[in-house]
Amino acid sequence: MLCDEYAGTFSTNRSKYIKFVCNKFFPNGSATVQTPMSDTTLSKEMSPKSDEERDEMKNIPYRAAIGCPLWLVAGTRLDIAYAAQTCASYSGDPGKQHSDAVIRVMR
Numbered sequence: 001m002l003c004d005e006y007a008g009t010f011s012t013n014r015s016k017y018i019k020f021v022c023n024k025f026f027p028n029g030s031a032t033v034q035t036p037m038s039d040t041t042l043s044k045e046m047s048p049k050s051d052e053e054r055d056e057m058k059n060i061p062y063r064a065a066i067g068c069p070l071w072l073v074a075g076t077r078l079d080i081a082y083a084a085q086t087c088a089s090y091s092g093d094p095g096k097q098h099s100d101a102v103i104r105v106m107r
Helices: 015-025 051-058 062-075 078-088 096-106
Strands: 002-004 009-011
Touching: 015 062, 015 096, 051 096, 062 078, 062 096, 078 096
Parallel strands: none
Antiparallel strands: 002 009
C-alpha cells in the first residue's frame, strides 16, 4: 500500500500477487487478452454430462483458480468483478467452457 500524505492519495499494488498467480496456473506463460470475459454466455448446460467429462474436470483446480481473481476483486480489481463472479457461480459443477472462462479472467 502506498500513502502520500501531501497529495492526499492512497493506492494499493497487487502486481506481485498477480505474477505469483500467473506463474502458478501458467508456468509456461500465457497470452494476454483485452477483456476478462468472452462473448460466450456461460450456462449450467455447459456442466459435465458424463462421468468421463467429470473425471477430466477433477484434474483442473477450478475453485482454486477462480478464488485468486475473486480475492483481487475484493480489494483492487473491480474491472474483473463481473467475469470472476460469473465463473464462481459454476464452481459446484464446472465444465470445460467454465474452466476456459476462468483462464480468460486470469489472462
